[in-house]
Amino acid sequence: MASAATMIEAKSILPPEWAPQAALWCGWPRLAEEWGGDLEGARAEIAAFIRTAAGFVPVKVAVGSSEALASARAMLGETAELVEIPTGDIWLRDTGPIFTSGPEGREAQAFRFNGWGGKYVMPGDDQTAAALAGVEGVPLHAHDFVLEGGAIDVDGEGRLLTTRQCLLNPNRNTGWGEGDAEVALSVAFGVNEIIWLGDGLLNDHTDGHVDNVARFIAPGHVLCQHPTGKEDPNAAILLAIVDRLRTMGLMVSTISSPGRIDLGDGKAAPASHMNFTITNGAVIVPVYDERFGLVALSELRPLFPGRKVIGLPALNILRGGGSFHCMTREIPA
Template identity: 40%
Template structure:
């Protein structure tokens, strides 16, 4: 007699896939900054950046902002009203968080075209970027709280993964890095092939492109969203360092060469556009992971981190040419990146599907 061990359906089995970031959004999810360990001297200036982001986004799509308590809700409401934000598009949601990294601990939304439950999401295990920060264990539960709020189907996974470690073109290709996903502090029990299968099953992709290492100072172990991003289904921007003596030069050149040799889901070469690096941004003697690639593509707008660097205008110009139908806006992030992340790290898009209000 043969015993059949039936596995649970994965997103791909049910027609789900992760859409590209430039696909229409229903909303952007953020969390209000509150952690003084992350920003011991910068917190108020960082909050000003959040107000700017929310004001900009709310003019174009809904914004859901997580806050910890009633007092914070009142304070944030006053700040946003003073900034002239479109409050009819802003909802403050009382879900406590330790920190703001919604890209990594928040839901990874997937969609499907067939009738019934067109929107769902993947809920990965978040272990504080390889167990570096035990205080962040609480934030592993944030995605489940959002699921209860939205009443969406959830695919729970037993793999450690952060949203900043994956980048898709919405057509079947995913970019990621060996430094992060093959790191022994994430899923030491899984082989490269097994991790690829999880990505294919959960994101609805058929092609995985592996890059090597990320930028210096990135405590996430080389997230893809600091080094290479899709800007359309066939085009990738890849961060490069112009100075050969810079410690980022060699790993970024290797990533560029890998992309040149890569193929997408249909076997075609990618169009590759290089994006400059800012000069070294130093805080308390350590280099920060400052990168123009940590931009966020929203409805009608692209928010790009800037660092008071001579390369800021160059980076904005490159992205402006790549997003001709969107307004490309620089957001000053020298204070934000002291917390070791920037705009893409703190945002999470919710796709617009069907007639969902």
């Protein structure tokens, strides 16, 4: 729970993802070395995502090179607006700004980005936030601490979810304790209750981003996953998250995890059905295994009345380290 954060009065509020959106930004792959030398599989899945999302919201695609621009134009045509800005690769949730609503309209909150704790430093990533805010014509407010957008989730009524594994990791902000984080988050996003989870998924490149394990789907209502199959590598982690959230007095719903997904290296990939994107009229869900994906989609549909729940393949995107939510950033209406 927040303590010091409750005493801070913020000037700007972060809307929940289900609030009306003016546009949805999406990244486009450009660094072949980040994709095992093969961009085509990821580009095909991202193109399918963009075509689907464009049926519900205007989509803007961030392309970081002339080659990326040409490939996106060839695959997308007039489906989306292509915008050439500095990007390392596709992960706009973490490298782009976070758009809040203030007394004078939208504002872009930008944070220091250090390549997920120095593990994946890509040229252009530290310029993406300012460039994207400039395209949107929104004033940029720079904060002097490291934060990635996938590390937090809000319900629009003062609550924020995060994990200690990521936010208190010394590879982000040295010396931070819970109180330091709570004050910083309260000032940036207008929240007054911080809900701390422990660890994220095993082998998660992001050091446990919360958008892979728990998401608000309504005020005070959190969605997370239950284990799928005897070999689910995250069974203990997922059950601990459910228990923790229920002790916080929140409404908790669960859907099936993808189970164990192996990309060929012998390690369990950080695959999650939680890495969906919510937009106007739709929820677009990553699917890695058709059997478990169909189960998760059937469990999700009653939880999003009025929205179409759509599953799309995302195994090739996962090879880059994330999925649909990681590569997108909504612009509040």
